[in-house]
Amino acid sequence: MSITLLHLIPKDPHFSPASAASEAAQAQLQQLVPEALGGYDVSDIPGAAFIDPGENWCGVRCPVCGSDIEDWWGNAMDTAALPDGYFDSLAVTVPCCSAQTDLNALDYVEAAGSPGTAS
Numbered sequence: 001m002s003i004t005l006l007h008l009i010p011k012d013p014h015f016s017p018a019s020a021a022s023e024a025a026q027a028q029l030q031q032l033v034p035e036a037l038g039g040y041d042v043s044d045i046p047g048a049a050f051i052d053p054g055e056n057w058c059g060v061r062c063p064v065c066g067s068d069i070e071d072w073w074g075n076a077m078d079t080a081a082l083p084d085g086y087f088d089s090l091a092v093t094v095p096c097c098s099a100q101t102d103l104n105a106l107d108y109v110e111a112a113g114s115p116g117t118a119s
């Protein structure tokens with residue numbers, strides 16, 4: 001048995017929807033997929049967070065030169081994370097070409113959410 005999770009990830013990593021908008025989105029989802037087993041659970045994440053794709057993780061590349069930066073990325077995430085696990089500043093300098101960018105702008109190969117608030 002598997003489950004399907006739908007994460008709505010805003011382009012602005014610090015955006016959080018108003019509860020009325022979140023409730024409206026949930027109502028739309030229930031209309032689109034009324035047969036969902038187990039129902040629906042909507043959760044608000046209280047800060048900018050990385051949405052881990054779990055087994056769908058396919059790596060991360062530099063958005064400037066395209067280099068594989070997965071080995072560097074884990075430590076960069078740990079360094080940028082606040083003690084509560086959420087993020088404030090996302091600014092980073094990538095090791096491959098020294099470009100200054102941010103964790104949200106990295107090229108996540110597939111199905112990964114950049115640091116951001118989701119619901």
Ligand SMILES: [Zn+2]
Binds near residue numbers: 098
């Ligand atoms: Zn690079």
